[in-house]
Amino acid sequence: MASITIRDVTKSYAKSQVVHGVDLDIASGDFVVILGPSGCGKSTLLRMIAGLEEISGGEIAIDGTVVNRLEPRERGCAMVFQNYALYPHMSVAQNIGYSLKVAGVPAAERTQRIQAVARILELEPMLDRKPAALSGGQRQRVAMGRAMIREPKVFLFDEPLSNLDAKLRVQMRSEIRKLHRRLNATSVFVTHDQVEAMTLADRLVVMNGGRVEQVGTPGEIYKRPASRFVATFVGAPAMNILEGVVELDGLSLLGGSRRLPVPRVGLPVGAKVAMGIRPEAVRLVAPGSQGALNATVDLVEELGAGRVIYVDLDGAAFSVVTSETVHPAAGATVGLKISPDDMHFFSSETGARLDVFKASMPVPAH
Amino acid sequence: MVERTPILNFITHLVLFLGFVLAVAPFVIVAIAASHNLKDVNDVPMSLLPGGDFWVNIKTAWTTANLGPKLLNSFIMAAGVAAGKVVISALTAFSIVYFRYPGRTFIFWLIFVTLMLPLEVRIVPTYAVVANVLSPYQTILDVTGLTWLIEKVSGVQVSMSFGLLNSYSGLILPLIATATGTFLYRQFFLTVPDELTEAARMDGAGALRFFIDILLPLSRTNMAALGTIMFLWAWNQYLWPLLITTDQSHATAVTELKQLIPNVGGAPEWHIAMAGTLIVMLPPLIVVVAMQRWFVRGLIATEK
Known part of the structure; x- marks a missing residue:
C-alpha cells in the first residue's frame, strides 16, 4: 500500500x-x-x-x-x-x-x-x-x-x-x-x-x-x-444548460425570450451566467402553469423504468427524465417546472461554478 | 470471392496442371537421363523411357566427384549462413525497431543500401577482405603514416594478415549480412503491439529479456521461413565458393558438380552428371518439405 x-x-x-x-x-x-x-x-x-x-x-x-x-x-x-x-x-x-x-x-x-x-x-x-x-x-x-x-x-x-x-x-x-x-x-x-x-x-x-x-x-x-464541463460530462442524459442574464427578480433566458422567476442568486444584475439543471430535477406540469416554461416535445425515449423526454425550448435542446405516468406525444406542448434549489450556476466566460446561491436563503415574496 | 461453376473449375485445374507439368518436366528428364547408360543417354532423341542403370550412375557420380565430403561442406555452409542470417537479422531489426538512438535512420539506410549491392557487385573488394581480413586496418595504418612511425620508433614493420580463404568462416561470413532478413523481421516487429512491450516492462523484463522471452518465441515462423529461404539460397551459391575454395577440402557440392560435366574430348557422360545433379538437389528438397508448414505461415499470416 x-x-x-x-x-x-x-x-x-x-x-x-x-x-x-x-x-x-x-x-x-x-x-x-x-x-x-x-x-x-x-x-x-x-x-x-x-x-x-x-x-x-x-x-x-x-x-x-x-x-x-x-x-x-x-x-x-x-x-x-x-x-x-x-x-x-x-x-x-x-x-x-x-x-x-x-x-x-x-x-x-x-x-x-x-x-x-x-x-x-x-x-x-x-x-x-x-x-x-x-x-x-x-x-x-x-x-x-x-x-x-x-x-x-x-x-x-x-x-x-x-x-x-x-x-x-x-x-x-x-x-x-x-x-x-x-x-x-x-x-x-x-x-x-x-x-x-x-x-x-x-x-x-x-x-x-x-x-x-x-x-x-x-x-x-x-x-x-x-x-x-464537469456538469455536462458527468450524468446521463447530460445536464441541461441554458444561457441567461441575471435580473432583479429572476433570470432572463435564451436571449430574453423566456424568464424564470428565481430568487436573488447573489450575483450582480446583468451578469451573464449559464444555468444548469439535471434532467431528473425537472418536473413536467400542465402548460401555462405558474412559473413554468412552455416547451414542445421533440422525442420520447422509453427506458422501461422511466422515460427521457427531449423538448425544444425556443431552439434550445432540453431533456427531462420522468418516471411519472405521463405520455406526452411528440409535438405536444408541456410545462417545465424548475425548482431554484436544483439550479447550478456557471460563469458564462470561464465556465467556473458560481457558488453564491444558497438554497436555504429565504425566498422573497413575489 | 469464390466462384463455383464446373467450367471454371475445369479451366483452373487445367491451368494448374499445365503449370505443374511445366515445372516438373525438366526434373523428370533429368531423372530419366540419370537412369540410362552411356549409349542410350547420347541417342538422339533420348528415349523417355527410364533405363535400368539408375543406382549404378548414382554410385559412380558419388565416387567420381567425391560427393560425401562436398555435401557435408555444402550443408555446413548453408546451415551456417541460414543460422547466422536469422540471428543477425533478428538483432538488427530489434535494434532498429525498439531503440531510439542517434544515427538510427542512417544505419537503417546503410542496411537498405546493401540490397542494391549484392555479393556479385562487390565481389572483388569482398575477396580482398576475405583474403586478408585485417587489410582495411593495414591500409588505414599505411595511409595515415602510422606504419612508418611505428617502424621508426620500434623498428617493427607492421604487417597484419589474417586470411579466410579455404575456410568455413570465409564461405559463410560474407553471405550472412544482407538486408532482406532484417526487413522481414522489421515488418514483423512492427506488428507486435506496443502494449506487449509495455507489459513486459511493467513485469520488469529488460530489453534483452524481452527480446529472448517474448519476441523470439513470437517470431518462430519468421525464423523458419527466413532460415529455409537462406538455406536454399546459400546451398545454391556458385560464384563465391568457386572463388574462395582453391583447395578441394572446402569445395561445396554445387561447385563440384562441374567435375561431372563432360569436358571437350572426354566421354559424354551426361547420365553421370544428371545423377550427380539429383543427389545435390535432394538436401534442399528435404529441408523445404520439412519446413513447409512453418515456412508458409511465416510468410503470410502473423499469429495473433
Whole structure:
C-alpha cells in the first residue's frame, strides 16, 4: 500500500503540451478513478505514474519517494492494459508468473503463488491454456492476475473494461471493486465511461484538456460540479444548460425570450451566467402553469423504468427524465417546472461554478 | 470471392496442371537421363523411357566427384549462413525497431543500401577482405603514416594478415549480412503491439529479456521461413565458393558438380552428371518439405 503524490506534472510532446500542471494526492488504499473524454491526458497521466512515459515537468512520488527517474519495475506498480497485452505464446500460468520468473523467484514458490492468485480469480481450470483459447472476460482476469501476483504497491488500470460487452463489463466492474476491498491496494483507474467511474471510485478525478477539473467523491461531483464541463460530462442524459442574464427578480433566458422567476442568486444584475439543471430535477406540469416554461416535445425515449423526454425550448435542446405516468406525444406542448434549489450556476466566460446561491436563503415574496 | 461453376473449375485445374507439368518436366528428364547408360543417354532423341542403370550412375557420380565430403561442406555452409542470417537479422531489426538512438535512420539506410549491392557487385573488394581480413586496418595504418612511425620508433614493420580463404568462416561470413532478413523481421516487429512491450516492462523484463522471452518465441515462423529461404539460397551459391575454395577440402557440392560435366574430348557422360545433379538437389528438397508448414505461415499470416 502506498500513497501517490503528483506535483505540477506536465507532459509535452515535440509540438504540443498534453498535460498542464496536474496536482493530485492519492491516499494509501484509495480507489481513484480518472474520468475524462478521449484525448484529455488521463491515460498519459497514468502512464507517467507507471513509468512508461517520461515526465516533462513536475514530480511524482510514490510513498514519499520521487520516482521520476525510476524504471517501471522499480516503482512497485502493476498495470492492467486495455487490450490485456497477454503474451500470446505463454500459457495462463506462465503469463501470470512471468514477472516472478524475471525477478528470479524459485519455481516452487512461483507455482504456489500462481495457484493462489488463480484461486482468487477462479482461473484454476485454465492455467494451462493459451490466451487465444480464453474468452474476453477470462483474458481480463488473467491480466488482473498478472498484476496481482507481484503484490504491487499500486494498481494501475488503463480502461481495462472497454473491450468487454456490456453485461461482462458490469460483472467485471463489481469484481474489481470486490478485489480492491480484499487487497486494499492503492488503485488508479482510467476510464471515459462515467457509469464505470461513478460506481468504482472512492474518489473521482475529472480531467479535461490536460487539466484536472474537479476532484471529489462521485456524490460530490454529481451534486456540486465545479465547472460547466464537469456538469455536462458527468450524468446521463447530460445536464441541461441554458444561457441567461441575471435580473432583479429572476433570470432572463435564451436571449430574453423566456424568464424564470428565481430568487436573488447573489450575483450582480446583468451578469451573464449559464444555468444548469439535471434532467431528473425537472418536473413536467400542465402548460401555462405558474412559473413554468412552455416547451414542445421533440422525442420520447422509453427506458422501461422511466422515460427521457427531449423538448425544444425556443431552439434550445432540453431533456427531462420522468418516471411519472405521463405520455406526452411528440409535438405536444408541456410545462417545465424548475425548482431554484436544483439550479447550478456557471460563469458564462470561464465556465467556473458560481457558488453564491444558497438554497436555504429565504425566498422573497413575489 | 469464390466462384463455383464446373467450367471454371475445369479451366483452373487445367491451368494448374499445365503449370505443374511445366515445372516438373525438366526434373523428370533429368531423372530419366540419370537412369540410362552411356549409349542410350547420347541417342538422339533420348528415349523417355527410364533405363535400368539408375543406382549404378548414382554410385559412380558419388565416387567420381567425391560427393560425401562436398555435401557435408555444402550443408555446413548453408546451415551456417541460414543460422547466422536469422540471428543477425533478428538483432538488427530489434535494434532498429525498439531503440531510439542517434544515427538510427542512417544505419537503417546503410542496411537498405546493401540490397542494391549484392555479393556479385562487390565481389572483388569482398575477396580482398576475405583474403586478408585485417587489410582495411593495414591500409588505414599505411595511409595515415602510422606504419612508418611505428617502424621508426620500434623498428617493427607492421604487417597484419589474417586470411579466410579455404575456410568455413570465409564461405559463410560474407553471405550472412544482407538486408532482406532484417526487413522481414522489421515488418514483423512492427506488428507486435506496443502494449506487449509495455507489459513486459511493467513485469520488469529488460530489453534483452524481452527480446529472448517474448519476441523470439513470437517470431518462430519468421525464423523458419527466413532460415529455409537462406538455406536454399546459400546451398545454391556458385560464384563465391568457386572463388574462395582453391583447395578441394572446402569445395561445396554445387561447385563440384562441374567435375561431372563432360569436358571437350572426354566421354559424354551426361547420365553421370544428371545423377550427380539429383543427389545435390535432394538436401534442399528435404529441408523445404520439412519446413513447409512453418515456412508458409511465416510468410503470410502473423499469429495473433
